[in-house]
Amino acid sequence: xxxxxxxxxxxxxxxxxxxxxxxxxxxxxxxxxxxxxxxxxxxxxxxxxxxxxxxxxxxxxxxxxxxxxxxxxxxxxxxxxxxxxxxxxxxxxxxxxxxxxxxxxxxxxxxxxxxxxxxxxxxxxxxxxxxxxxxxxxxxxxxxxxxxxxxxxxxxxxxxxxxxxxxxxxxxxxxxxxxxxxxxxxxxxxxxxxxxxxxxxxx
Amino acid sequence: xxxxxxxxxxxxxxxxxxxxxxxxxxxxxxxxxxxxxxxxxxxxxxxxxxxxxxxxxxxxxxxxxxxxxxxxxxxxxxxxxxxxxxxxxxxxxxxxxxxxxxxxxxxxxxxxxxxxxxxxxxxxxxxxxxxxxxxxxxxxxxxxxxxxxxxxxxxxxxxxxxxxxxxxxxxxxxxxxxxxxxxxxxxxxxxxxxxxxxxxxxx
DNA sequence: GTTAGCATGTAAGGAGTTACATGATTTT
DNA sequence: AAAATCATGTAACTCCTTACATGCTAAC
Numbered sequence: 001x002x003x004x005x006x007x008x009x010x011x012x013x014x015x016x017x018x019x020x021x022x023x024x025x026x027x028x029x030x031x032x033x034x035x036x037x038x039x040x041x042x043x044x045x046x047x048x049x050x051x052x053x054x055x056x057x058x059x060x061x062x063x064x065x066x067x068x069x070x071x072x073x074x075x076x077x078x079x080x081x082x083x084x085x086x087x088x089x090x091x092x093x094x095x096x097x098x099x100x101x102x103x104x105x106x107x108x109x110x111x112x113x114x115x116x117x118x119x120x121x122x123x124x125x126x127x128x129x130x131x132x133x134x135x136x137x138x139x140x141x142x143x144x145x146x147x148x149x150x151x152x153x154x155x156x157x158x159x160x161x162x163x164x165x166x167x168x169x170x171x172x173x174x175x176x177x178x179x180x181x182x183x184x185x186x187x188x189x190x191x192x193x194x195x196x197x198x199x200x201x202x203x
Numbered sequence: 204x205x206x207x208x209x210x211x212x213x214x215x216x217x218x219x220x221x222x223x224x225x226x227x228x229x230x231x232x233x234x235x236x237x238x239x240x241x242x243x244x245x246x247x248x249x250x251x252x253x254x255x256x257x258x259x260x261x262x263x264x265x266x267x268x269x270x271x272x273x274x275x276x277x278x279x280x281x282x283x284x285x286x287x288x289x290x291x292x293x294x295x296x297x298x299x300x301x302x303x304x305x306x307x308x309x310x311x312x313x314x315x316x317x318x319x320x321x322x323x324x325x326x327x328x329x330x331x332x333x334x335x336x337x338x339x340x341x342x343x344x345x346x347x348x349x350x351x352x353x354x355x356x357x358x359x360x361x362x363x364x365x366x367x368x369x370x371x372x373x374x375x376x377x378x379x380x381x382x383x384x385x386x387x388x389x390x391x392x393x394x395x396x397x398x399x400x401x402x403x404x405x406x
Numbered sequence: 407g408t409t410a411g412c413a414t415g416t417a418a419g420g421a422g423t424t425a426c427a428t429g430a431t432t433t434t
Numbered sequence: 435a436a437a438a439t440c441a442t443g444t445a446a447c448t449c450c451t452t453a454c455a456t457g458c459t460a461a462c
Binding site for chain 2: 018032105108109110111112137140147149150151152154155158162165169173
């Protein structure tokens with residue numbers, strides 16, 4: 001369903017929205033953004049960039065032609081007007097594909113550039129997606145509980161707990177969004193930066 | 204590094220260790236075991252099974268030839284002696300590849316069939332892997348903190364917290380293993396079921 | 407009797423990694 | 435001056451998903 005490429009595309013466009021970058025730099029940021037584990041290979045990044053250039057969504061540019069006389073190209077990519085438009089479209093259209101793990105992370109990372117409605121749609125969609133997961137999870141656990149050894153059981157317990165935890169996190173975020181919608185003077189997720197100092201206890 | 208196939212192989216062998224199964228049933232169990240999100244397609248499961256048969260690690264067998272006169276095959280797979288051996292080898296050899304997310308989950312799920320040493324090695328390896336992740340994570344967060352909007356920051360915070368949480372979980376498991384090693388009368392992870400009621404406080 | 411779930415497969419294609427190849431720049 | 439890191443690329447290959455094709459069996 002969710003092609004990795006689409007996620008990659010969105011992420012690249014989003015990162016370039018902030019500032020022009022080298023492919024190399026882009027890859028580092030991407031690695032940090034996309035999933036906390038795997039990193040993206042050049043073998044898939046550079047072709048993807050070339051494709052975005054071909055489609056006119058980003059543009060290559062030499063940063064300083066007078067200085068860099070090197071034969072070896074050093075390309076800085078920047079977003080074109082079309083690219084900006086495309087990005088805005090992608091991020092606000094966000095369908096069910098955006099509820100999945102990786103796409104959700106990327107969409108969330110660019111929440112600051114979306115409208116409140118889209119944010120709400122994605123947060124609630126993600127929540128329902130997790131709720132589904134919990135349901136099937138619990139059902140299968142219920143059926144097979146007896147046959148499982150303590151390790152498998154512990155693994156399931158931990159997995160279940162992680163998902164439940166994310167649901168609670170989403171609930172908080174949804175609350176913040178709702179408050180922000182009702183009272184526009186408050187910024188969304190005001191708590192995070194506002195209470196940073198006070199809540200430094202390790203929980 | 205870690206080919207998905209290897210993980211799949213280990214998981215299939217491990218599941219068949221318990222009881223013979225249809226490919227269909229296998230897929231369901233596998234989906235529950237491997238990652239809490241994606242499910243495995245038949246397009247990759249059946250060829251993988253055929254390959255394991257070819258290598259003599261599992262065997263196909265008709266469950267009841269006299270009754271099922273259907274032309275359509277209904278295959279039950281079971282582990283061969285070679286398969287058992289191979290599985291034991293795979294699970295006890297466990298190198299650094301087993302510290303990664305999916306492989307770790309699968310290895311952990313079959314902990315009951317490993318020796319204490321292997322368990323310890325995997326748990327500690329996983330822990331160090333996560334610790335590395337935390338380090339790079341924190342470093343990049345430190346460098347870019349100022350430029351991040353509240354959403355990105357919140358995402359990072361949540362990601363960081365999840366990893367920290369898993370580290371604490373691992374610490375508990377490691378403790379249990381150590382106790383079990385010192386005092387063999389206690390079963391590993393005895394605490395999970397034993398102290399469930401007492402430790403219900405939300406931390 | 408027909409829908410839903412059980413059950414097995416294959417062919418085509420896409421997505422991304424690996425491995426390789428090259429060279430510039432900065433740090434030690 | 436060597437080592438590390440920055441920087442860009444490509445070709446081969448592997449794995450996996452998608453989409454399709456088939457047929458049984460239980461429930462409604």
